[in-house]
Amino acid sequence: MSNGRSPSHKHHKVQTESDSRYEIRLSGSGGQGLIFAGVVLAQAIATIDGRNAVQTQSYGPEARGGASRADLVIADGDIYYPKPMKLDLLLALTQEACDSYYPDLKEDGLLIIDNQLVTQVPTSNYIGFPFVQLAKTEIGVPMVANVIALGAICSVSGIVSVKALTEVVRLRAPRGTDEKNLAALDLGLKLGKKARKEAMA
Amino acid sequence: MSNGRSPSHKHHKVQTESDSRYEIRLSGSGGQGLIFAGVVLAQAIATIDGRNAVQTQSYGPEARGGASRADLVIADGDIYYPKPMKLDLLLALTQEACDSYYPDLKEDGLLIIDNQLVTQVPTSNYIGFPFVQLAKTEIGVPMVANVIALGAICSVSGIVSVKALTEVVRLRAPRGTDEKNLAALDLGLKLGKKARKEAMA
Numbered sequence: 001m002s003n004g005r006s007p008s009h010k011h012h013k014v015q016t017e018s019d020s021r022y023e024i025r026l027s028g029s030g031g032q033g034l035i036f037a038g039v040v041l042a043q044a045i046a047t048i049d050g051r052n053a054v055q056t057q058s059y060g061p062e063a064r065g066g067a068s069r070a071d072l073v074i075a076d077g078d079i080y081y082p083k084p085m086k087l088d089l090l091l092a093l094t095q096e097a098c099d100s101y102y103p104d105l106k107e108d109g110l111l112i113i114d115n116q117l118v119t120q121v122p123t124s125n126y127i128g129f130p131f132v133q134l135a136k137t138e139i140g141v142p143m144v145a146n147v148i149a150l151g152a153i154c155s156v157s158g159i160v161s162v163k164a165l166t167e168v169v170r171l172r173a174p175r176g177t178d179e180k181n182l183a184a185l186d187l188g189l190k191l192g193k194k195a196r197k198e199a200m201a
Numbered sequence: 202m203s204n205g206r207s208p209s210h211k212h213h214k215v216q217t218e219s220d221s222r223y224e225i226r227l228s229g230s231g232g233q234g235l236i237f238a239g240v241v242l243a244q245a246i247a248t249i250d251g252r253n254a255v256q257t258q259s260y261g262p263e264a265r266g267g268a269s270r271a272d273l274v275i276a277d278g279d280i281y282y283p284k285p286m287k288l289d290l291l292l293a294l295t296q297e298a299c300d301s302y303y304p305d306l307k308e309d310g311l312l313i314i315d316n317q318l319v320t321q322v323p324t325s326n327y328i329g330f331p332f333v334q335l336a337k338t339e340i341g342v343p344m345v346a347n348v349i350a351l352g353a354i355c356s357v358s359g360i361v362s363v364k365a366l367t368e369v370v371r372l373r374a375p376r377g378t379d380e381k382n383l384a385a386l387d388l389g390l391k392l393g394k395k396a397r398k399e400a401m402a
Binding site: 035039042043045046051052053054055056057058059060079082083174175 | 243252254260261
């Protein structure tokens with residue numbers, strides 16, 4: 001943990017966990033494949049040398065509602081506390097998930113939503129895509145909305161490399177679903193790139 | 202957290218995390234479906250009122266080897282530290298996993314192994330089943346060794362109810378695989394029950 005008592009040295013920056021720590025929550029409803037997405041994202045991020053990732057599912061009274069979530073903590077070096085404290089990135093695929101977890105997002109954190117399923121957005125500072133709709137119309141399988149979202153997260157945040165993400169999606173996709181999942185990833189990557197360009201223009 | 206300073210009251214047992222905390226690691230090689238097994242087990246355990254479960258995957262330098270693992274921490278009430286510290290139960294489906302994680306098992310912890318794949322067992326106090334072999338010969342799908350192991354863990358440890366485990370396996374089994382997975386669970390339940398009877402005889 002960062003030691004607040006040590007004097008600051010201008011030319012000797014010590015790499016502490018808090019410098020690099022990045023917290024992500026993927027949320028929505030059960031059946032949207034958010035744990036799969038969390039496992040894939042964590043594994044892909046950790047392919048980068050020196051990066052560590054811990055991916056967590058919590059089940060308990062608060063998880064017995066309809067909202068489902070997968071948490072990730074990423075850091076260069078050791079991760080001392082493996083549960084998110086204040087999110088850098090929140091993906092919300094349902095209104096319930098957005099309502100439940102938006103308070104856990106940092107003030108300047110990145111909110112990515114399904115903009116057809118989340119209709120009451122608590123901020124104007126978000127990026128929205130119709131993930132579930134696109135999964136149906138573009139890929140023909142509503143279940144791959146999670147992987148479209150992973151692609152968008154990759155392009156928008158840059159937290160993971162396209163190469164690693166593609167490899168891990170291919171590795172972990174259930175038998176017979178790899179083509180659809182890779183098409184979904186490609187779509188998400190393109191959507192995210194377009195959104196980033198628009199945000200910068 | 203348990204408060205060591207409070208005086209002990211004979212008739213007023215305070216329920217602390219450490220009273221009920223139970224730590225499990227499911228380990229083997231990538232592709233053996235251990236994360237799936239961890240997710241299923243955590244969700245099934247948390248269906249019991251008041252029980253909480255946190256299920257963790259860690260990716261980093263130590264995870265870039267061949268060993269794969271899924272961790273669970275279970276407690277009545279809040280879980281303060283979500284990563285295992287000393288395991289109550291270790292499932293090891295490969296020699297490498299057994300070698301890597303046996304030192305993390307409590308002295309009186311429960312070691313369950315695939316006794317065809319783990320040939321050098323570091324203790325005589327273990328329970329072994331040929332999970333992968335049985336998955337091939339009895340169910341016809343080597344991939345369900347993970348679910349046979351879940352069934353055995355259920356019968357041997359009693360940490361989860363048969364009903365909850367069956368429900369969650371059915372819910373989470375990939376499309377078209379639920380019959381094979383339920384048959385695998387049933388086989389594991391029977392094997393575990395038999396082993397427990399033999400151990401008690």
